[in-house]
Amino acid sequence: MGKIFNTPLYPYQRSEDQDPGPATRHKVIIIGAGPVGLAAAIDLAQQDIPVLVLDDNDRVSFGSRAICFAKRPLEILDRLGCGEPMVARGVAWDTGRVFFDKDEAYSFNLLPETDHKNPAFINLQQYTFEEKLVERVRALQEQGKPIELRGKNKVTALADNGGHVRLEVDTPEGSYLLETDWLIACDGATSPTRRMLGHDFEGRVFEDNFLIVDVIMQADFPAERWFWFDPPFNRGQSALLHKQPDNVWRIDFQIGQDIDREAELEPENIHRRLRAMLGKDAEFELEWASIYTFQCRRMERFRYGRTLFAGDAAHQVSPFGARGANSGLQDTDNLVWKLKLVIEGKAGEDLLDTYSDERIYGADENILNSTRSTDFITPKTEISRIFRDAVLTLAKEHEFARPLVNSGRLSVPCTYDDSKLNGPDMEQLPRATRPGAPLKDADTGTGWLLDQTGNDFQLLGINADVPETLEVGGITIKGFQLSPTESLKTCYLGDARAAVYLIRPDQHVVARWLAYSKSATIAALRQATGKA
Amino acid sequence: MLITKPNFDHTDDFYAALIKAHDGLSKAQSDALNARLLLILSNHIGDQSVLDTALKAASSEKELS
Numbered sequence: 249m250g251k252i253f254n255t256p257l258y259p260y261q262r263s264e265d266q267d268p269g270p271a272t273r274h275k276v277i278i279i280g281a282g283p284v285g286l287a288a289a290i291d292l293a294q295q296d297i298p299v300l301v302l303d304d305n306d307r308v309s310f311g312s313r314a315i316c317f318a319k320r321p322l323e324i325l326d327r328l329g330c331g332e333p334m335v336a337r338g339v340a341w342d343t344g345r346v347f348f349d350k351d352e353a354y355s356f357n358l359l360p361e362t363d364h365k366n367p368a369f370i371n372l373q374q375y376t377f378e379e380k381l382v383e384r385v386r387a388l389q390e391q392g393k394p395i396e397l398r399g400k401n402k403v404t405a406l407a408d409n410g411g412h413v414r415l416e417v418d419t420p421e422g423s424y425l426l427e428t429d430w431l432i433a434c435d436g437a438t439s440p441t442r443r444m445l446g447h448d449f450e451g452r453v454f455e456d457n458f459l460i461v462d463v464i465m466q467a468d469f470p471a472e473r474w475f476w477f478d479p480p481f482n483r484g485q486s487a488l489l490h491k492q493p494d495n496v497w498r499i500d501f502q503i504g505q506d507i508d509r510e511a512e513l514e515p516e517n518i519h520r521r522l523r524a525m526l527g528k529d530a531e532f533e534l535e536w537a538s539i540y541t542f543q544c545r546r547m548e549r550f551r552y553g554r555t556l557f558a559g560d561a562a563h564q565v566s567p568f569g570a571r572g573a574n575s576g577l578q579d580t581d582n583l584v585w586k587l588k589l590v591i592e593g594k595a596g597e598d599l600l601d602t603y604s605d606e607r608i609y610g611a612d613e614n615i616l617n618s619t620r621s622t623d624f625i626t627p628k629t630e631i632s633r634i635f636r637d638a639v640l641t642l643a644k645e646h647e648f649a650r651p652l653v654n655s656g657r658l659s660v661p662c663t664y665d666d667s668k669l670n671g672p673d674m675e676q677l678p679r680a681t682r683p684g685a686p687l688k689d690a691d692t693g694t695g696w697l698l699d700q701t702g703n704d705f706q707l708l709g710i711n712a713d714v715p716e717t718l719e720v721g722g723i724t725i726k727g728f729q730l731s732p733t734e735s736l737k738t739c740y741l742g743d744a745r746a747a748v749y750l751i752r753p754d755q756h757v758v759a760r761w762l763a764y765s766k767s768a769t770i771a772a773l774r775q776a777t778g779k780a
Numbered sequence: 781m782l783i784t785k786p787n788f789d790h791t792d793d794f795y796a797a798l799i800k801a802h803d804g805l806s807k808a809q810s811d812a813l814n815a816r817l818l819l820i821l822s823n824h825i826g827d828q829s830v831l832d833t834a835l836k837a838a839s840s841e842k843e844l845s
């Protein structure tokens with residue numbers, strides 16, 4: 249059997265849309281079947297919004313790409329019906345070790361939170377991740393959900409006509425035209441959509457090159473994240489080792505600014521580097537090797553008329569901190585419920601501008617964090633290297649210096665503080681679950697909280713009565729009540745005896761009170777749907 | 781609040797100890813020592829507003845008034 253990344257998973261098939269005649273109009277078209285486009289499509293389809301995905305390829309991602317998936321995306325994937333198979337397949341890890349020169353400087357543990365269903369991180373090859381998403385698409389199709397995935401369909405021209413977007417699509421059998429009410433561009437960092445519509449993509453480009461290799465080897469390194477600053481086997485540079493499923497190991501070598509790309513990619517050179525690191529007798533097989541430089545940048549807005557940008561098309565970060573695909577999934581999580589309300593005529597189009605606002609807030613946080621990590625890992629001036637090395641030297645003996653070590657601040661979801669969709673807060677309740685924050689998972693005594701939420705507006709009463717349903721302008725709020733378990737108390741009550749939380753379909757908190765009030769709930773829902 | 785009035789217990793002793801710590805060090809070693817010392821002291825202070833004022837004071841002598 250061939251490798252999954254060589255297998256056409258959605259081979260080209262002629263569609264009726266290619267027959268002569270006027271262009272077929274779709275509700276939503278997504279360009280790009282990467283992690284972000286597929287997640288958006290699954291989310292829409294499982295809520296019965298018809299969606300068509302176009303991709304210029306017909307298989308999963310090629311080469312060394314994402315491997316670390318954080319807790320929040322795993323929670324989102326649970327809502328999309330495919331989190332559990334990913335966690336079952338992935339390598340869970342929580343320990344990181346940092347080495348400086350020849351020795352270990354310190355180690356950290358991302359203590360697994362016992363009250364959460366999902367681990368802090370799993371490592372999984374992006375190609376497996378995408379394969380699982382495609383499997384989910386197939387399962388939805390079998391249930392008759394309105395989702396279609398067209399391989400070898402390359403979008404070559406675009407125009408937003410105000411009322412709809414018109415696309416020209418190239419296929420092995422020639423080109424055809426399509427129209428769509430809404431377009432989601434998930435076509436990656438080099439986004440042709442962005443270019444065709446003439447939008448900018450501003451930010452910082454880092455000059456250091458990184459040689460990223462995936463090797464298959466039988467090794468007894470533990471499932472930990474190992475990061476080296478200035479190790480003997482890569483002097484003056486950094487390196488990273490991470491375990492993936494199926495005995496695949498990810499190794500990153502920082503290799504500096506002025507390099508001879510071709511020479512670096514010669515197999516003998518890669519083998520020489522690997523032997524220096526892993527030992528003379530290490531036996532391994534190369535899966536991929538490539539050289540990357542990294543960027544941190546974003547579009548000025550993520551919505552332009554009828555086109556919404558998500559994932560790498562909208563923003564790009566360096567991989568330290570695993571924020572690329574992770575934040576892309578948070579984009580679609582934020583976007584899909586809003587788009588659904590707009591399509592169903594239950595909210596105005598302006599609601600989509602809050603997608604742009606909220607996710608730009610998230611992107612800026614990610615860009616800030618990953619820029620700082622990259623600056624720490626690749627100091628730009630002599631003095632920044634002096635301070636960097638001082639931090640690393642001190643870290644071995646002095647606990648205070650360890651938080652300063654920045655080999656990547658690992659992805660955590662952002663709280664949409666100041667979002668105009670947020671309703672009132674009750675400050676005596678725990679800060680972690682304030683309006684704008686994603687729900688924190690909790691053991692409710694009857695399962696995980698996150699498994700009981702999502703897709704709808706919900707009203708959670710803890711020690712408080714809430715109605716079973718409440719209709720507001722065509723939107724149904726679903727109420728549910730829980731008795732306070734220890735973990736609900738910690739995250740949702742604090743010192744209060746009771747609380748009521750209004751929750752968005754993407755599991756973020758809208759507003760919270762100490763007791764239910766119908767008028768306050770209605771006002772908060774209007775706020776959360778852009779009607780205030 | 782950043783203290784800008786004299787605050788040393790033993791001014792001359794401190795100064796001598798600071799210079800002595802650098803005895804026999806190369807420029808690179810001295811730079812490294814200074815960086816470590818600065819990080820240790822900054823952590824001791826901790827308060828971001830004090831550190832900000834100190835950074836400002838060190839960056840532009842005019843604002844020391």
Ligand SMILES: Cc1cc2nc3c(=O)[nH]c(=O)nc-3n(C[C@H](O)[C@H](O)[C@H](O)COP(=O)(O)OP(=O)(O)OC[C@H]3O[C@@H](n4cnc5c(N)ncnc54)[C@H](O)[C@@H]3O)c2cc1C
Binds near residue numbers: 279285558
């Ligand atoms: C070395 C490396 C390590 C990384 N590690 C991590 C990590 O640990 N964790 C993490 O979260 N992220 C990581 N990332 C980032 C992650 O790979 C990306 O953020 C992620 O792939 C973005 O997904 P996407 O769906 O937005 O875009 P892509 O995965 O780039 O998908 C875009 C899709 O659009 C299609 N397309 C493009 N143009 C057209 C067109 N004209 N017509 C039709 N289709 C088109 C492409 O074929 C492709 O399938 C890493 C990246 C690199 C390079």
